[in-house]
């Protein structure tokens with residue numbers, strides 16, 4: 001009975017299926033007094049073969065899924081948003097806060113009252129009929145006339161794919177417009193069928209041409225409307241300095257992932273505004289999705305991207321041969337072709353100053369130029385599996401019912417769940433569990449399982465030591481049932497060195513996490529006003545640091561590359577034992 005109740009609440013099994021399950025459970029209950037009850041079969045509790053049944057409200061009516069598929073800059077999102085504007089009420093769900101913000105502003109400008117909901121921010125517009133949100137935040141409680149799910153190909157992502165799956169299966173809307181590369185159309189059609197929905201495919205062609213250009217000779221050849229792409233934030237600042245020195249009077253904006261989202265939006269706005277001198281953008285792949293920027297040419301400074309660890313020989317075998325040596329030496333791999341294509345697609349977008357002439361793509365050396373050209377012509381890989389992750393209540397029910405793992409040790413629960421769970425492997429793949437376990441291991445605080453899942457989903461940069469340490473402190477406060485303030489100290493002056501600037505961005509991330517937690521656990525984290533005020537100051541200091549011409553950069557990039565190579569060689573030579581590895585991790589965490 002317990003199990004049935006848990007499943008009914010958690011997995012929201014269809015009424016008919018539930019009836020037979022509860023009848024069986026009732027019979028079992030009646031006999032329990034005589035025959036000892038066997039422990040529940042873990043496989044039954046971890047049955048995820050029909051995730052569409054988790055959303056009975058969405059299954060009550062037939063929906064129409066309209067897939068807007070095509071290359072970048074082909075008007076997919078535009079057409080979906082036109083349908084959203086015409087709707088009586090509706091919701092937009094996208095992968096980035098910046099995109100959600102762009103749609104929120106676009107709809108309000110068009111006279112459609114639209115609220116904004118992201119993990120950290122709630123802008124409720126009076127009388128709003130529409131909402132714009134990040135995919136993780138989209139509400140499944142409302143009934144919508146039209147819903148838009150952007151960048152649907154990310155449904156296959158091993159880190160975030162489950163959020164697209166949840167939205168696609170769970171949104172209760174008359175029409176759902178999904179936009180993205182054609183790569184995922186067959187999968188979405190299949191899932192639509194499973195849900196009993198109608199499916200319509202609309203395909204698009206790129207609206208403006210995108211031309212490969214010859215290799216760029218030097219920084220003097222950079223011109224207004226160029227976006228230089230490189231994948232390291234230190235290199236982004238180095239390139240900004242090189243361009244500003246080579247072309248006096250030119251100012252560069254920068255956009256990369258660890259900058260506060262508000263700063264990224266402000267830098268994008270500065271770049272898009274004509275006549276203010278901010279003519280060039282230097283950016284990482286943070287500009288890769290959906291944004292409409294005033295870019296004429298995308299110039300790849302480098303296509304190599306830091307891979308996190310020394311790539312294994314098996315991984316190296318799949319790397320283009322001309323990059324293998326660098327990959328071995330520097331621990332950097334060429335960016336995925338689909339990503340290169342996506343970034344290049346930012347150039348010459350319609351309705352920008354460069355829409356008429358089209359866009360161009362170039363690189364700084366012949367090897368990268370060839371890689372980029374191949375990426376532009378590469379056939380997309382089909383997305384065949386949607387990411388799936390059990391709702392936290394299902395995980396909790398699993399831990400409670402099966403008792404095969406301690407309720408508070410989330411990594412053990414996830415491992416046990418992954419081992420026994422049943423999944424429709426033709427359509428779905430587990431997603432998000434690796435990242436969740438990584439954060440949980442870093443936190444190492446005995447929180448109730450559902451709280452821990454929430455903490456692990458906080459927007460914490462898990463490579464930033466301060467952010468992880470503060471998230472741990474917040475988790476401890478929650479575990480002890482105490483209240484916690486943000487506990488962040490900001491300096492009085494603007495950042496003087498690039499390191500200071502990175503630290504300031506780290507502090508912003510901590511404040512962001514605090515606000516995110518304050519939305520979910522206001523009784524534990526009651527100081528959201530103070531956190532918000534500090535966050536604003538932080539953004540001001542970051543902006544001042546970016547505008548400073550005297551921001552001190554690290555000495556030499558080459559030195560960095562050499563030290564990375566040396567570290568990789570040292571790490572390979574001396575692999576610590578498993579016991580020692582544990583100590584290293586714990587030591588790091590406690591700092």
Ligand SMILES: Nc1ncnc2c1ncn2[C@@H]1O[C@H](COP(=O)(O)OP(=O)(O)OP(=O)(O)O)[C@@H](O)[C@H]1O
Nearest residue numbers: 071072073074075076077078079290292349350351
């Ligand atoms: N029919 C149209 N009329 C006016 N503007 C349009 C039209 N179609 C597209 N646009 C404009 O062209 C630009 C690119 O369109 P959109 O953002 O829809 O592209 P997309 O296919 O979604 O690209 P991406 O894959 O990069 O997200 C936007 O500024 C959009 O407003």
Ligand SMILES: [Mg+2]
Nearest residue numbers: 076077179290
């Ligand atoms: Mg789009």
